[in-house]
Amino acid sequence: MKLNPLLKLAESLEGLPSDATRSGYGRGVIEAGKNKQVVVLSADLTESCKVDAFQKKYPDRFFLLGVAEQNMMGVAAGLSFTGKIPFVNSFAAFNPGRNFDQLRVSVVMSDANVKVYGGHAGVTVGEDGATHQMLVDLALTRSLPGLIVVIPSDAEEARKATLAIAQKEGPCYLRGGRLKVPTLTTKETPFELGKAEIFVEGTDVTIAACGVLVYEAVLAAQELEKQGISAEVINVHTLQPLDSAALVNSVKKTGCIVTAEEHQINGGLGSAVGEVLSEQHPVPLIRIGMKGFGQSGSGGELLAESGLKAINIVKTVEKLVKKVKS
Amino acid sequence: MKKKTSIKELELRANMIRKSVIQMLAEAKSGHTAGSLGMADIFTALYGTFLHYNPKKPTADDRDYLILSCGHICPVLYATLSSSGFFPEKELLTLRKLGSRLQGHPERNCIPGIETTSGPLGQGISQAAGIALGLRLDKKKNKVVCITSDGEHQEGQVWEAALFIAHQKLDIINIIDRNYIQIGGNTEDSVALGSLKEKYDSFGWNTLEIDGNKMEEIVEGLTKAFQSKGPVAIIANTVPGKGVSFMEHDASWHGRAPNPEQAKEALNELTKIEEGLKK
Ligand SMILES: Cc1ncc(C[n+]2csc(CCOP(=O)(O)OP(=O)(O)O)c2C)c(N)n1
Numbered sequence: 001m002k003l004n005p006l007l008k009l010a011e012s013l014e015g016l017p018s019d020a021t022r023s024g025y026g027r028g029v030i031e032a033g034k035n036k037q038v039v040v041l042s043a044d045l046t047e048s049c050k051v052d053a054f055q056k057k058y059p060d061r062f063f064l065l066g067v068a069e070q071n072m073m074g075v076a077a078g079l080s081f082t083g084k085i086p087f088v089n090s091f092a093a094f095n096p097g098r099n100f101d102q103l104r105v106s107v108v109m110s111d112a113n114v115k116v117y118g119g120h121a122g123v124t125v126g127e128d129g130a131t132h133q134m135l136v137d138l139a140l141t142r143s144l145p146g147l148i149v150v151i152p153s154d155a156e157e158a159r160k161a162t163l164a165i166a167q168k169e170g171p172c173y174l175r176g177g178r179l180k181v182p183t184l185t186t187k188e189t190p191f192e193l194g195k196a197e198i199f200v201e202g203t204d205v206t207i208a209a210c211g212v213l214v215y216e217a218v219l220a221a222q223e224l225e226k227q228g229i230s231a232e233v234i235n236v237h238t239l240q241p242l243d244s245a246a247l248v249n250s251v252k253k254t255g256c257i258v259t260a261e262e263h264q265i266n267g268g269l270g271s272a273v274g275e276v277l278s279e280q281h282p283v284p285l286i287r288i289g290m291k292g293f294g295q296s297g298s299g300g301e302l303l304a305e306s307g308l309k310a311i312n313i314v315k316t317v318e319k320l321v322k323k324v325k326s
Numbered sequence: 327m328k329k330k331t332s333i334k335e336l337e338l339r340a341n342m343i344r345k346s347v348i349q350m351l352a353e354a355k356s357g358h359t360a361g362s363l364g365m366a367d368i369f370t371a372l373y374g375t376f377l378h379y380n381p382k383k384p385t386a387d388d389r390d391y392l393i394l395s396c397g398h399i400c401p402v403l404y405a406t407l408s409s410s411g412f413f414p415e416k417e418l419l420t421l422r423k424l425g426s427r428l429q430g431h432p433e434r435n436c437i438p439g440i441e442t443t444s445g446p447l448g449q450g451i452s453q454a455a456g457i458a459l460g461l462r463l464d465k466k467k468n469k470v471v472c473i474t475s476d477g478e479h480q481e482g483q484v485w486e487a488a489l490f491i492a493h494q495k496l497d498i499i500n501i502i503d504r505n506y507i508q509i510g511g512n513t514e515d516s517v518a519l520g521s522l523k524e525k526y527d528s529f530g531w532n533t534l535e536i537d538g539n540k541m542e543e544i545v546e547g548l549t550k551a552f553q554s555k556g557p558v559a560i561i562a563n564t565v566p567g568k569g570v571s572f573m574e575h576d577a578s579w580h581g582r583a584p585n586p587e588q589a590k591e592a593l594n595e596l597t598k599i600e601e602g603l604k605k
């Protein structure tokens with residue numbers, strides 16, 4: 001199996017460096033901070049969201065909001081009305097979990113140029129348990145018209161995505177994670193908001209994944225190749241606006257699709273893909289995602305426990321391909 | 327103070343605003359009457375004397391910001407903006423109709439002079455805080471005035487914002503419509519707010535209490551507030567439904583529009599007040 005050479009991804013899947021998307025986000029925020037309009041707000045999760053470096057470097061443009069996410073979102077809206085580009089930081093469980101109406105009204109409906117960082121998303125936050133494992137943020141955010149929703153798959157992509165949303169006028173949501181995952185993309189890998197990338201080309205099945213599941217999908221494609229199944233892996237880093245053309249083109253070739261995400265199975269990537277394809281080019285689809293709330297454990301254990309590993313994708317693809325071919 | 331307008335002139339204008347509010351709501355057949363009437367004096371004083379703005383350049387860099395947090399009383403803001411030259415008066419009668427720029431709850435830039443989207447209570451004060459913070463970062467001196475309601479103070483977000491604004495010592499004037507009503511009746515029978523003055527005092531705000539329907543007191547209070555630095559809370563004790571005897575102090579007028587007969591009667595009463603003021 002070959003990674004798409006046009007994307008200048010890592011040369012091999014062996015020995016990749018690991019990092020968390022939150023770290024890439026933190027580096028992106030620092031870079032974005034060269035623009036003096038960028039300001040950073042934190043609701044007592046500064047280090048967790050990796051904006052402590054920004055705080056040190058640009059103390060005059062960093063604000064502590066206390067444990068008050070609703071106010072933080074509103075303050076960010078107000079700042080944007082004076083030309084600032086605020087980054088609003090907390091865990092996804094609270095941001096947008098706690099302050100969804102402030103996101104809806106003060107930010108998105110107002111077309112406020114606010115950047116929302118939902119950190120520690122998904123089951124991979126691990127030991128903190130189900131209360132802190134945000135698994136519905138994608139359903140919430142993609143329900144808001146005009147909000148850009150981005151789910152970087154590794155730290156380097158997170159850095160680029162952060163710069164991209166800083167430059168993009170209008171409300172954006174960026175989902176970050178705490179678990180260190182292999183960094184598959186490189187400095188040279190292109191990143192464009194709204195443009196899905198084909199990481200692996202294939203002809204028998206499409207696997208559309210986002211976030212930490214992208215790497216798992218690539219591993220799955222490698223395994224499937226050994227069985228004679230050619231899988232195409234698409235990194236859908238932007239959930240909204242969805243790159244429907246890329247998805248439609250892929251399934252025209254492969255004829256079936258599996259989606260994989262670290263999110264409730266309803267309302268996230270799988271739903272979004274299903275909606276588009278059933279309207280534009282219906283093909284058999286199986287969604288992989290969370291079915292229920294999580295529990296304590298390590299991030300890696302929880303991915304396995306939740307059926308979100310490469311092996312689960314492999315089994316699902318085998319089942320689907322068998323069904324489609326028969 | 328930007329312009330000198332006599333108390334009598336302001337009172338007359340406020341009465342005109344009340345008439346517009348009645349006409350708009352009667353035409354719309356729905357909307358929030360009590361709070362709109364109760365706050366007419368304060369809006370008139372703000373736009374007549376205190377706020378710096380240019381209706382021809384509503385988003386000019388040097389404008390003062392009026393943030394209406396309790397968006398349901400937007401009829402009084404629309405009427406005041408129109409009478410201050412932001413848009414034609416006849417448009418007021420399109421309130422709440424399909425395609426109108428006068429939405430049932432205001433939306434940012436829906437019509438010149440509307441700074442923010444509001445209606446879901448509790449959000450305006452945070453936005454005002456962000457605006458004040460942004461202005462401070464740019465070393466600008468524009469004033470930021472926020473209008474909140476008493477029922478709205480049951481929302482936790484208001485107190486999050488109150489803490490933050492005090493901590494940052496932001497230059498914000500928060501005018502609180504203390505009319506003691508909300509949808510279900512008296513605020514003190516729902517979840518009592520008690521002394522908002524003591525609460526704001528204890529949060530570290532500079533707090534004033536005025537009769538929000540007495541023009542001299544409004545002008546005096548706003549004069550003090552506009553000269554102060556840091557957060558100022560003005561607890562404005564107002565009469566909901568002010569100016570229309572059968573609406574005053576009656577919570578059932580919170581979100582009800584007058585029918586044609588009621589509107590006629592209300593306008594008659596307001597005309598009598600006008601004649602009295604002109605004497
Ligand atoms: C967050 C939110 N919850 C509920 C409502 C519905 N609502 C609209 S006005 C209102 C009463 C609020 O009291 P107040 O603003 O004091 O009313 P008034 O004095 O204008 O009658 C309520 C509950 C709302 N607009 N926003």
Ligand SMILES: [Mg+2]
Pocket residue numbers: 475476477503504505506507508
């Ligand atoms: Mg009230």
